[in-house]
Amino acid sequence: MNPSNASHRPADQQRRDARHTALLCGAIALAFFAGSFVFLVR
Amino acid sequence: MSTVILKGIARIAIVFAALAAGAARADWALNMTEGVTEVSASVYKLHMQIFIVCCVIALVVFGAMIWSIVRHRKSLGVKPATFHDSLEVEIAWTVIPFLILVAMAIPSAQVLIGMEDFRNSQLSIKVTGYQWKWHYDYLDEGVAFFSTLDREHNAARRLGSGVDVTQFPDYLLEVDEPLVVPVGKKIRLLLTAQDVLHAWWVPALGGKKDAIPGYVQEMWFKVDADKAGVYRGQCAELCGRDHGFMPIVVRALPQDEYDAWLAARKPAVVAVSSEPQLFSKDELLAAGEKHYGAFCSACHGGSGEGSAAMSVKPLKGSAIAKGPLAAHLDVVLNGSKANPMMTAWKQLSDAELAAIVTYERNAWGNATGDLVQPADVAAARGK
Amino acid sequence: MSTHAATHDHHDHHGPATLADGFGPWAMRWLTTTNHKDIGTLYLVFSLIMFFIGGSFAMVIRAELFQPGLQFVDPMFFNSMTTMHALVMVFGAVMPAFVGLANWMIPMQVGAPDMALPRMNNWSFWILPFAFTLLLSTLFMDGGAPAGGWTLYPPLVLQTGAAFPFAVFAIHLMGLSSIMGAINVIATILNMRAPGMTLLKMPLFVWTWLITAYLLIAVMPVLAGAVTMLLTDKYFHTTFFTAAGGGDPVLFQHIFWFFGHPEVYIMILPAFGVVSEIIPTFARKPLFGYDSMVYAVASIAFLSFIVWAHHMFTVGMPFAGEVFFMFATMLIAVPTGVKVFNWVATMWRGAMTFETPMLFALAFVFLFTIGGFSGLMLAIAPADFQYHDTYFVVAHFHYVLVTGSIFALMAAAYYWLPKWTGNMYHETLGQWHFWLSTIFVNLLFFPQHFLGLAGMPRRIPDYNVQFADWNMVSSLGGFGFGLSQLLFVYILVHTVRGGTGKAGPKPWEGGTALEWELPSPPPYHSWTEPPHVK
Numbered sequence: 001m002n003p004s005n006a007s008h009r010p011a012d013q014q015r016r017d018a019r020h021t022a023l024l025c026g027a028i029a030l031a032f033f034a035g036s037f038v039f040l041v042r
Numbered sequence: 043m044s045t046v047i048l049k050g051i052a053r054i055a056i057v058f059a060a061l062a063a064g065a066a067r068a069d070w071a072l073n074m075t076e077g078v079t080e081v082s083a084s085v086y087k088l089h090m091q092i093f094i095v096c097c098v099i100a101l102v103v104f105g106a107m108i109w110s111i112v113r114h115r116k117s118l119g120v121k122p123a124t125f126h127d128s129l130e131v132e133i134a135w136t137v138i139p140f141l142i143l144v145a146m147a148i149p150s151a152q153v154l155i156g157m158e159d160f161r162n163s164q165l166s167i168k169v170t171g172y173q174w175k176w177h178y179d180y181l182d183e184g185v186a187f188f189s190t191l192d193r194e195h196n197a198a199r200r201l202g203s204g205v206d207v208t209q210f211p212d213y214l215l216e217v218d219e220p221l222v223v224p225v226g227k228k229i230r231l232l233l234t235a236q237d238v239l240h241a242w243w244v245p246a247l248g249g250k251k252d253a254i255p256g257y258v259q260e261m262w263f264k265v266d267a268d269k270a271g272v273y274r275g276q277c278a279e280l281c282g283r284d285h286g287f288m289p290i291v292v293r294a295l296p297q298d299e300y301d302a303w304l305a306a307r308k309p310a311v312v313a314v315s316s317e318p319q320l321f322s323k324d325e326l327l328a329a330g331e332k333h334y335g336a337f338c339s340a341c342h343g344g345s346g347e348g349s350a351a352m353s354v355k356p357l358k359g360s361a362i363a364k365g366p367l368a369a370h371l372d373v374v375l376n377g378s379k380a381n382p383m384m385t386a387w388k389q390l391s392d393a394e395l396a397a398i399v400t401y402e403r404n405a406w407g408n409a410t411g412d413l414v415q416p417a418d419v420a421a422a423r424g425k
Numbered sequence: 426m427s428t429h430a431a432t433h434d435h436h437d438h439h440g441p442a443t444l445a446d447g448f449g450p451w452a453m454r455w456l457t458t459t460n461h462k463d464i465g466t467l468y469l470v471f472s473l474i475m476f477f478i479g480g481s482f483a484m485v486i487r488a489e490l491f492q493p494g495l496q497f498v499d500p501m502f503f504n505s506m507t508t509m510h511a512l513v514m515v516f517g518a519v520m521p522a523f524v525g526l527a528n529w530m531i532p533m534q535v536g537a538p539d540m541a542l543p544r545m546n547n548w549s550f551w552i553l554p555f556a557f558t559l560l561l562s563t564l565f566m567d568g569g570a571p572a573g574g575w576t577l578y579p580p581l582v583l584q585t586g587a588a589f590p591f592a593v594f595a596i597h598l599m600g601l602s603s604i605m606g607a608i609n610v611i612a613t614i615l616n617m618r619a620p621g622m623t624l625l626k627m628p629l630f631v632w633t634w635l636i637t638a639y640l641l642i643a644v645m646p647v648l649a650g651a652v653t654m655l656l657t658d659k660y661f662h663t664t665f666f667t668a669a670g671g672g673d674p675v676l677f678q679h680i681f682w683f684f685g686h687p688e689v690y691i692m693i694l695p696a697f698g699v700v701s702e703i704i705p706t707f708a709r710k711p712l713f714g715y716d717s718m719v720y721a722v723a724s725i726a727f728l729s730f731i732v733w734a735h736h737m738f739t740v741g742m743p744f745a746g747e748v749f750f751m752f753a754t755m756l757i758a759v760p761t762g763v764k765v766f767n768w769v770a771t772m773w774r775g776a777m778t779f780e781t782p783m784l785f786a787l788a789f790v791f792l793f794t795i796g797g798f799s800g801l802m803l804a805i806a807p808a809d810f811q812y813h814d815t816y817f818v819v820a821h822f823h824y825v826l827v828t829g830s831i832f833a834l835m836a837a838a839y840y841w842l843p844k845w846t847g848n849m850y851h852e853t854l855g856q857w858h859f860w861l862s863t864i865f866v867n868l869l870f871f872p873q874h875f876l877g878l879a880g881m882p883r884r885i886p887d888y889n890v891q892f893a894d895w896n897m898v899s900s901l902g903g904f905g906f907g908l909s910q911l912l913f914v915y916i917l918v919h920t921v922r923g924g925t926g927k928a929g930p931k932p933w934e935g936g937t938a939l940e941w942e943l944p945s946p947p948p949y950h951s952w953t954e955p956p957h958v959k
Binding site: 014017018019021022025028030032033034035036037 | 613615638643649
Binding site: 070071092099122135139155198199205207215237239248254276278280282285287353 | 493712756766769801806883
């Protein structure tokens with residue numbers, strides 16, 4: 001993770017990075033949702 | 043209201059005398075008690091140990107805080123220090139608490155091991171939680187009965203009953219028939235439930251376990267030989283409207299008295315189930331009123347008026363109580379598919395159900411003239 | 426939502442629409458805002474309203490429990506009150522309030538102009554009033570509001586009437602709101618810090634929110650799974666939680682508490698962050714052990730995933746399970762203790778003043794620690810058999826949630842109100858609010874420890890006379906605590922309307938984080954040029 005952000009990345013790159021972070025988090029959320037059902041597979 | 047508050051303040055003034063008394067169920071009680079079993083005494087000891095540990099840590103931490111609040115104030119002209127970390131200190135106050143925890147974990151695990159040892163029990167009783175009563179079945183003895191909240195208490199606790207409940211010393215902790223056990227013997231309970239989760243808990247005995255529908259689990263207790271007496275508890279898992287009104291009473295007797303009780307209790311069960319019975323209308327209605335009051339009135343109302351709070355329509359004038367008998371019997375025996383809150387009542391005897399249904403079909407102006415006999419109920423069970 | 430990005434450019438030069446611009450423009454501003462400050466305000470105002478609604482349910486409970494006997498409500502309605510009190514407080518008051526603080530403060534504290542995903546931010550908020558309208562409307566439905574406890578255990582919860590699908594849908598919506606909010610927090614913190622602000626230079630409040638956000642995206646979906654299974658069990662003939670169909674009611678408890686335990690840390694970690702901002706400011710001394718504090722929060726969050734079954738010690742788990750969960754639960758005391766010690770070390774040899782934020786922060790340390798002690802006692806599984814489902818547990822979690830989370834929220838409100846509004850709140854009134862709240866909250870909850878130890882179970886509307894005395898004290902404390910919060914509302918409104926005068930950029934001389942470099946109130950868009958952090 002680049003510790004120094006704002007002025008060293010162009011705005012659209014920063015926006016893209018933020019979207020990628022958000023999608024990754026959404027994937028994590030979905031994985032946990034699916035996982036709560038997988039409990040049933042014994 | 044103000045006299046109530048004044049009485050409350052007067053009671054607060056009596057606190058310290060009551061503290062000295064320290065009786066198990068005194069007003070203003072502060073602590074759990076040692077109970078009447080070895081397990082309850084070990085649990086009490088663990089409780090006091092962890093409590094003391096917490097008190098000591100509290101003294102140190104709060105002491106430091108109070109000192110700091112008093113001395114390290116800008117108003118005293120203090121200049122703030124600038125230190126802001128110390129690896130040694132962080133390690134110290136990580137390791138020392140960890141060691142204290144290990145010291146607590148060992149006796150805790152030992153007590154748990156003891157509580158999970160179900161071997162060598164001397165009496166097994168099946169305990170079933172219902173909405174809202176307990177059922178006890180002395181396996182192999184042929185003794186089984188329901189244990190419900192005492193009728194007087196049940197009436198007193200109703201909203202707007204006008205009864206002063208403080209007149210009952212064991213208010214909400216008394217039942218029509220307690221669980222009777224011998225002292226000095228390891229009693230194994232097989233816990234289950236009929237409908238929803240319940241939990242069986244008598245503080246003086248020192249254990250608590252959930253009663254889970256469809257599953258049976260074990261719990262045991264052994265009352266100290268010199269601690270014969272009556273011990274009271276309550277359901278400890280929210281189970282619906284009357285969760286607070288299904289107490290547990292355990293009567294622990296010396297062995298010989300227990301044997302006498304058991305011998306006397308047995309025939310009562312046998313007699314009821316042997317002969318086919320035909321009751322008169324008066325007998326059915328009298329018994330029906332009694333059983334309806336015990337089992338049905340909580341939701342259906344003392345006079346069949348239903349309950350707006352629970353969306354229960356009145357039985358008085360109802361289509362089911364005045365309509366076809368088969369449908370009425372089906373709902374009472376098997377519960378309502380439309381409304382799951384009306385559970386099955388097939389666990390009651392044929393005689394009890396016959397009386398209840400007869401009563402419902404004839405009381406409060408329903409006047410169908412129908413008489414339901416135990417044989418009719420038995421026949422309906424098959425369907 | 427809508428692409429109103431350029432709307433404010435068409436305005437006159439007095440910023441976002443106020444009531445003076447007409448009701449229409451004002452309403453549209455608040456409905457469609459993508460501004461983190463506006464959205465923060467929306468969350469905070471919403472949570473305050475929910476706090477009073479949830480509080481009124483608690484007043485019904487305490488009124489009924491004031492004396493033995495049933496005086497006011499049917500037991501079924503009482504159960505609805507306990508259920509709804511918890512659902513509203515947890516999902517409507519505490520969580521949205523912390524999200525409100527996150528929205529207001531994170532961009533300002535990391536030097537970012539706004540949150541990473543401003544339009545999703547708007548939707549995260551506006552889902553909530555809709556969700557709570559759904560939930561609260563169940564009070565008026567056939568069969569009443571859900572009455573099986575906020576923990577929603579089957580089979581009991583499946584006896585809920587018409588309210589059931591609405592409650593499930595409301596919970597799904599609340600979960601969506603939290604997940605989207607958490608995604609926003611993570612994306613903002615990881616991508617939009619100003620140059621020079623490495624992760625280990627961020628204010629601790631930002632750290633606690635980063636970690637809380639990860640907990641949220643992991644466990645809110647699990648709650649969604651659990652309530653979905655309840656829904657299908659009731660309406661679509663599945664038998665996840667019915668033994669007759671091969672299922673198990675205890676499975677629900679495992680899934681629920683896998684969510685539920687991290688959930689309580691979700692409600693406390695931001696509080697730790699708030700207190701870690703306030704104490705250094707008023708002690709005029711840096712936070713002691715910053716790195717340890719970060720590692721402690723991370724350890725607590727990690728451990729929070731492996732302790733859930735301590736809520737289920739009486740369910741009949743195998744011995745190995747009981748002992749594992751007992752040990753893991755006891756272990757959480759270590760990093761939590763480290764945090765308490767670090768706060769005290771921050772105070773030590775500082776030069777403290779005791780304005781209202783500091784009063785609430787210090788009360789937090791004191792009283793949350795008491796809650797922590799009862800938590801440690803509850804961790805001892807064989808002892809827990811005596812405490813479980815009694816008022817001892819109720820006392821524990823109210824100490825950590827009320828004198829913990831809620832006091833931290835109040836501390837934060839007093840601390841940052843001057844920044845948000847540009848006005849100083851009335852300090853004497855603030856101190857009155859603090860002392861009244863602290864005295865009454867202890868009268869309300871401390872006696873509940875005694876009630877639990879004496880044998881009083883939870884979730885009962887009536888009780889044996891041996892419990893009458895402490896119940897009366899507790900109810901009096903409850904009424905007093907509730908009334909004292911009206912003073913808080915007065916102070917808030919008074920401050921918004923001008924307070925006792927202008928606050929200036931740095932009302933607290935010991936403040937060191939980036940927000941104190943901005944004017945009070947800060948401009949609608951702040952840090953449009955990122956600051957340089959040394």
